[in-house]
Amino acid sequence: MATPHCSRCAAQCCRLTAVLAPSESLPPELTVEIAGGQRAMAKGADGWCVALDRSTMACGIYAERPLVCRRFKMAGPYCSAIFGGGDQA
Numbered sequence: 001m002a003t004p005h006c007s008r009c010a011a012q013c014c015r016l017t018a019v020l021a022p023s024e025s026l027p028p029e030l031t032v033e034i035a036g037g038q039r040a041m042a043k044g045a046d047g048w049c050v051a052l053d054r055s056t057m058a059c060g061i062y063a064e065r066p067l068v069c070r071r072f073k074m075a076g077p078y079c080s081a082i083f084g085g086g087d088q089a
Contacts (some may be wrong), residue, residue, distance in 0.1 A: 011057045012083055013072040014049040017041075020066050030061070041066065 014060065018041040030050055032042045042050045051061045059065050071078045 005036075009057070009074050011052060011059075012060070013069070014022070014052045014080070014081065015043075015047055018049065018068045020068070024066050026061070026064070038074055041069075 017034070019034070020026065020039045020041070024039075026039075026041075030037045030042055034040045044050050046054075048054065049059075051059055051065070053060045059069070073079065
């Protein structure tokens with residue numbers, strides 16, 4: 001995985017497993033069942049979240065994205081902890 005640069009976010013968090021909270025409901029074509037009966041965002045054959053618009057590298061369901069995805073703000077604490085924070089620019 002390439003080192004992210006915050007000035008040009010590469011949406012690397014969209015390759016992680018995004019487990020939905022039990023209270024979250026998204027269209028079934030966007031989710032998959034994982035271990036323990038939990039739901040997660042589905043991934044395409046390329047390993048990226050199915051909600052990611054590949055042409056813009058932006059979330060196609062941004063306003064309705066899961067809570068776990070909302071934690072990943074560019075250069076925020078979760079992004080920095082996982083990916084090293086990039087260039088913070």
